[in-house]
Amino acid sequence: MNDKQKLFKKILELDFALHELNLFLDTHPDNEKALRLLGDYRSMRKSAVEEYENRFGRLIIMPCDAPTTKPWQWINGPWPWEIGFGGE
Amino acid sequence: MWQYQKKLQYPVKIKNPNPKYAQIIISQYGGPDGELGASMRYLTQRYSMPYDDVKGILTDIGTEELAHLEMICAMVHQLTRNLTPEEIKASGFDKYFVDHTAAVYPIAASALPWRAEYIQAKGDIIADLHEDLAAEQKARVTYDNLIRLIDDPDILDPLKFLRQREITHYQRFGESLRRTTDRLNSKNFYACNPSFDKNCGKN
Numbered sequence: 001m002n003d004k005q006k007l008f009k010k011i012l013e014l015d016f017a018l019h020e021l022n023l024f025l026d027t028h029p030d031n032e033k034a035l036r037l038l039g040d041y042r043s044m045r046k047s048a049v050e051e052y053e054n055r056f057g058r059l060i061i062m063p064c065d066a067p068t069t070k071p072w073q074w075i076n077g078p079w080p081w082e083i084g085f086g087g088e
Numbered sequence: 089m090w091q092y093q094k095k096l097q098y099p100v101k102i103k104n105p106n107p108k109y110a111q112i113i114i115s116q117y118g119g120p121d122g123e124l125g126a127s128m129r130y131l132t133q134r135y136s137m138p139y140d141d142v143k144g145i146l147t148d149i150g151t152e153e154l155a156h157l158e159m160i161c162a163m164v165h166q167l168t169r170n171l172t173p174e175e176i177k178a179s180g181f182d183k184y185f186v187d188h189t190a191a192v193y194p195i196a197a198s199a200l201p202w203r204a205e206y207i208q209a210k211g212d213i214i215a216d217l218h219e220d221l222a223a224e225q226k227a228r229v230t231y232d233n234l235i236r237l238i239d240d241p242d243i244l245d246p247l248k249f250l251r252q253r254e255i256t257h258y259q260r261f262g263e264s265l266r267r268t269t270d271r272l273n274s275k276n277f278y279a280c281n282p283s284f285d286k287n288c289g290k291n
Binding site for chain 2: 009015016019020022023024026027028029060061062074079080081082085086
């Protein structure tokens, strides 16, 4: 796994942690530790995305991430279900 | 509304195609306890839920199930790529291939197409949450069975991730049920239906 793949994996892991905290908070809305962790992981994700973009260019996960320059990059493969997604 | 995120919740990278495995894994897409039914069940039940926190958990777990459906479809897609007609015949994949080629269509391992009868929206919070708890356990058993039958680590890795999610969802639905009964008459949870009867159960 190269640095680009490692950093993308780290972003996926942080997204998963954020989702887990989301579900946990749905049934524990007053849990201060979970709310604090959510804030921590959000900052970690923001830094990881900044590092990724400084080193490897735009990270396009949602259509709104894609630049407004020609050509429209949202449609670039490989798509997530294909072999080679995330760089190989 | 929903917006697509261009990633899988957990990576699927299967080196070796295997149409035999694809034919059993596809049950977690269109089978009786699969991810398509899971997402439709939770997202459908939201509309008659009386409590905001339960609307939240159904929305968030129902959305996650769509991501699981995508992982299962990715597995089936990768397991059925680059097949020769000989491999298709030898693996028994020919019966699927004749109707769907190498597309990913929601059927059970038994070939029965997905049916709305796999899910229920009863309009009663206790009945619906029990349905959801049972659904998570049934999906967990299906993953256990797949893990028993498969010996490729590229397939087992995402299957084990998905199995673990069933256990987490079961936990969250259990907490939702407890939070629900805490709001009902402790002498008789069934005295009224908070999804339907006005002034039943404090929010």
